[in-house]
Amino acid sequence: MPAELIDSPEGTIEIRLIEPSLALRLRHEVLRPHQSIEEMGLMGSDQPGAVVIGGLLSTSGEVVGTCAVAPEEPPGALGELVTDRPAWRLRSMATAPRLRSRGIGAAVLRAALAHVKESGGALVWCNARTAARRFYEGAGFVAFGSEWDEGAIGPHIVMWRRTDESKGNRDERRAKGS
Numbered sequence: 783m784p785a786e787l788i789d790s791p792e793g794t795i796e797i798r799l800i801e802p803s804l805a806l807r808l809r810h811e812v813l814r815p816h817q818s819i820e821e822m823g824l825m826g827s828d829q830p831g832a833v834v835i836g837g838l839l840s841t842s843g844e845v846v847g848t849c850a851v852a853p854e855e856p857p858g859a860l861g862e863l864v865t866d867r868p869a870w871r872l873r874s875m876a877t878a879p880r881l882r883s884r885g886i887g888a889a890v891l892r893a894a895l896a897h898v899k900e901s902g903g904a905l906v907w908c909n910a911r912t913a914a915r916r917f918y919e920g921a922g923f924v925a926f927g928s929e930w931d932e933g934a935i936g937p938h939i940v941m942w943r944r945t946d947e948s949k950g951n952r953d954e955r956r957a958k959g960s
Contacts, residue, residue: 786889790881793841797889799897800836802827805848805874812876816934826850826873831901835893837877837886846878847886851894856907860926860942867904875908891921899945907942915939 786797805827806819814822827834829852837847854871855861861869872894877887898906910918912929913936923941931937 786893788837788885788889790839790846790884790886792846792881793839795837795839795846795881795886795889797835797837797847797886797893800834800838800845800848802832802834802850804838804845805834805836805850805876808845808848808876808878809874812879813874814935826852826871829854833897834874835890835897837890844878846881847876847890849873849875849890849894851898851906853901853903856905856942857940858927860905860907860940863905863942867902869905869907870898870901870903872906872908875914887917888921895921895943895945903945905942905944907940909938910941911935912937912939915941 788795788797806822810817810819810822826832827850832850832852834848834850836845838844839846849872851870851872853868856869856871875887875891877890895906908918910923915925918941921943923943926940926942929937929939
């Protein structure tokens with residue numbers, strides 16, 4: 783995966799594969815402040831085939847954007863859309879609050895989607911926080927099913943997209959009622 787570079791007020795940010803442990807501080811701060819890092823664990827980054835993508839600030843090495851992807855079957859009827867190639871789950875998507883709306887999250891997500899596609903994945907799905915729904919919709923994801931509440935981490939909804947958007951799956955999504 784070739785690295786993408788993003789300019790920010792704090793320096794250049796390099797988007798690339800990283801070790802899972804490097805993302806823990808940001809994941810804790812943004813996604814699970816109510817848990818200790820020990821309670822949080824690796825949040826799926828230790829699954830077989832999982833990779834973690836990070837945006838690293840050139841001036842300090844700080845991880846300011848991250849996500850993980852791993853092969854995992856989607857929930858319920860969404861799995862019926864995947865028949866020829868594996869599905870992958872996106873999780874632990876986070877961007878440092880002070881650097882949001884600068885394209886870091888979008889670049890991390892693009893890198894994750896490219897990795898999944900290069901690895902033969904057909905579909906990417908996630909349990910998205912409803913507050914991030916527009917972000918995912920902007921990247922071609924659509925909602926599937928109903929929202930639910932995850933207690934301390936808030937309301938979520940399953941979202942998904944194919945890795946190859948050229949196959950007319952926007953119409954397929956409407957036809958499947960998702």
